[in-house]
């Protein structure tokens with residue numbers, strides 16, 4: 207099932223076709239920043255920037271997955287979308303508290319019914335959300351076909367027309383991708399914003415890279431990304447310091463010998479890439495935010511690529527990696543978020559990471575978006 211999806215979104219060029227849609231969402235993000243900061247006394251601050259990035263990520267991923275806009279970033283969010291966002295936020299928070307319910311043995315469920323009931327309710331809500339959008343697309347395709355029109359579109363259109371997956375499988379995969387694609391991207395954007403605000407000299411260099419490498423007023427597209435190595439390095443370094451999924455796991459499929467130890471087939475292994483990300487063996491000056499280490503200038507900047515694997519590795523690695531990269535890379539381009547000078551608001555206390563499944567900012571990140579001179 208995964209292979210059908212992978213072949214459509216595995217490589218940067220596969221997702222490049224979504225650049226224009228993502229750029230429209232970025233324009234709305236910028237408008238939203240203008241609106242939010244104008245409501246503050248200093249005319250610059252956006253409080254709890256993660257709320258904003260949550261809506262951006264949700265709108266971005268919906269544009270790609272469902273090929274439609276939800277209106278998350280509008281001043282007056284459509285009522286139906288408000289309900290979706292509330293339902294989704296509730297689902298996400300309930301999912302976090304009930305994610306262990308799956309481990310409750312069947313015989314115990316009638317005795318302690320609440321966790322299992324809420325677990326099912328949260329998933330039902332998520333499925334319903336996806337189902338509405340998949341069904342809408344299906345109806346639109348059907349009406350195009352009825353009128354003898356040619357059907358073109360993105361991922362969902364392809365899945366519905368090609369019939370390589372059943373409708374049930376499409377509902378399930380769209381649900382899972384939406385769940386996996388919103389918080390992960392928004393937390394990463396929040397951390398990256400925090401780090402750039404804390405390191406104005408790096409922010410200035412990223413801005414200069416954009417101004418020097420992209421023509422004036424150019425609308426950035428995915429094929430511009432390779433010209434901007436520092437932006438890619440900022441994302442890698444952000445995910446090294448704050449990997450949204452700080453750990454991962456695998457069950458060995460055969461006997462393995464690692465470092466002289468025998469690990470028998472069927473052993474459950476827990477991998478903590480948060481720890482390897484901070485190991486001096488893998489990264490010199492590991493506690494510091496140094497995006498340039500990924501540009502491989504000299505020995506000091508040597509990196510161990512397996513020391514930081516924020517998207518996982520191998521056959522079950524993150525299927526949405528290229529989508530997340532597109533959403534994050536493009537939002538830094540000229541005429542986008544770095545049209546502002548990003549500064550930490552005095553209201554923001556030092557932000558430490560906390561984990562409840564995902565690695566999240568421990569308190570609100572309030573950011574000042576000043577006009578760049």
Ligand code: HEM
Nearest residue numbers: 386387390391394451516517518519522523524525526530
């Ligand atoms: C910065 C953003 C993101 C990060 C850091 C991230 C990280 C991860 C990680 C670590 C895994 C587990 C990989 C493994 O076990 O090897 C994963 C799986 C997954 N991710 Fe992401 N992810 C991000 C964004 C997204 C987006 C935008 C989507 C969808 C549009 C997505 C969809 C998925 C799915 C469906 C899986 C399960 C893959 C499978 O089991 O085959 N992710 N992600």
